[in-house]
Amino acid sequence: MGSSGTVRHAAEAQPPRTGAPARAVTRTLSDDPLGGTVRRTVLPSGLRVLTEAIPAMRSVSFGIWVAVGSRDETGPQAGAAHFLEHLLFKGTNKRSALEISSEIEAVGGETNAFTTKEYTCYYARVLDEDLPLAIDVMCDLVADSVLEAADVETERGVILEEIAMHDDEPGDEVHDLFARAVYGDHPLGRLISGTEETVTPMTRRQIQGYYRSRYTAPQIVVAAAGNLDHAAVVKLVRQALRGTPLDTDPATPAAHRPASPAVRTKPATTLVEPKETEQAHVILGCPGIDRTDDRRFALGVLNNVLGGGMSSRLFQEIREQRGLAYSVYSYASQYADSGLFAVYAGCAPGKVDEVLNLTRAELARVAADGITEAELARGKGMSKGSFVLGLEDTGSRMSRLAKGELLYGDLMPVDELLTRVDAVSLDDVNTLAAELLSRPMSLAVVGPFGERDFSA
Structure with missing residues (x-):
């Protein structure tokens, strides 16, 4: 696909800035008995490459993670990160959109991407022998997309349809409504996709500016897990990025997002979205703790006991014993400087009051009396089991590497994490x-509640 402007070239090499590495620096982070050997290389540009070599696998998951999410947007930019996620698959100076997808699919691989409130990820999963192809394609689309004007208009239509589809899913919509109830106009309270009002007027120039100002080498972590060789991955990444806008002057990696100052949340409030649905969807919750809080391991156990599975208190009380809801669970969301703890339930509209009363009563009971030793043991076992079982595929291992580097600045060994839970x-x-x-x-x-006042 042709470029809509001039072909971009890397800047000429400049002397390294103070504190920036003059050459790639590699070290081994762990040689975990429950995993493979994890290595980390910091390139002179500040881009980081982490791999976990697992020789027993015949596949590799490869991801490019950018420390940019919807919370980094201003109000008028709302949806820019998600818009960009769509556009990067539409063509580069080397490949058309069809070539991007067909090259990976021709070897049985898969590609995808997702945007969150704090980061964006582009990933591919392929056979180990096809890793060089995956690296070249994924680095190309992240580093050198052309963002054609026609593609901006095409994807604008796609995203507006996605927003409309989301509005037709009340089980998803209620989570966004709850975030707005807690965070208000703060970026953490906004839709990741943006709204029709922000996406419709967004221009190619605005998206291009967001792309080039945010997608910089120090903000990017490349992660791969599976049957691979670390040195070979680093070499392939450097080759794929050579001559692109990510082949830049020496720089130091960006620090992970700070935990302070804490996000200011709104006073407790009630938001109701009247909608003619067959089922009512409710979320009751409060601000939680941030992701670096040492109490996060205790919170994981508490969440498991309250609503983390079929043996949890809320599931047993509301579904198993009373049959009031098909789905009921609790969850914790954690960000760099804030968090949420909440209970979701989907039930018949006429049963909402009873479900909410039972939920409030159970939360008050645990607040006053705590949990039991047996529940503690079960909650800890669930935390450890879900974590270890989640490492059974290369995709989850790749994600663990990237999130450790991007969100925490280090990688907690599996044994240490299990010890912290214990x-x-x-x-x-x-x-x-x-x-x-x-x-x-x-x-x-x-749900179908018209003007009903739930605040009472």
Whole structure:
């Protein structure tokens, strides 16, 4: 596909800035008995490459992670990160959109991408022998997309349809409504996709500016897991990025997003979205803790006990014993400087009051009396099991590498994480429950309720 402008070239090499590495620096992070050998290389540009070599696998998952998400947008930019995610697959100076997809599919591989509130990921999964192709294609589309004007208009239509489809899914919409109830106009309270009002007027120039100002080498982590050789991956990445806008002057990697100052949340409030649905969708919750808080391991156990599975208190009380809801669960979302803890339930509209009363009563009971030793053991076992079982495929291992580097600045070994979960005491969980579950709760409701006042 042809470029809509001039072909971009890398800047001429300049002397390294103070503190920036003059050459690639590689070190081994771990040789985990539950995994493979993990190595990390920092390129002179500040881009980081992490790999986990797992010789027993015959596949490789390769991902390019950018420390840019919807929370980094201004109000008028809302949806720019997600818009860009769509556009990068539409063509580069070397490949058309069809060539991008067909080259990977021709070897049985798969590609995809997703945008979150704090980062964007582009990834491919291929046979180990096809890793060089995956690296070349994925680096090409992330580093050197042309963003043709015609493609901007095409994808604008696609995204507007995606937003409309989302509005037709009340089970998804209620989560966005709850985020708005807690965060208000803060970027964490906005839709990742943006809205019709922000996506419709967004120009190619605005998206291009966002692309080039945000997608810089120090903000990017490349991660791969499977049957691979670290040195070969680094060499292939450098070759693929040579001459692109990511082949830049020496720089130091960007620091991970700071935990302070903490995001200011709104006072507890109730938001209702009237919609003629067969089922009501409700979320009751409060601000939680950020992802670096040492209490996150206790929170994981508490979440498992309250609503993390079929044996949890809420599932047993609301679904198994009373049959009031098909789906009921609790969850914790954690960001660099904030977090959420909430309970979701989907039920018949006439049963909403009973479901909410039971949920509030259970949260109050755990806040006052805590959990039991048996529940503690079960909650810890669920945390450890879900984590280890989640490492059974290359995609989850690749994600673990990237998130450790991008979100925490390091990679916690598997054994250490399991030890941290084992160290959670009954007092840790009950102290956290007493503090967290006593906070004023916000409520989000989507369903056929007209002007009903749930705040009472």
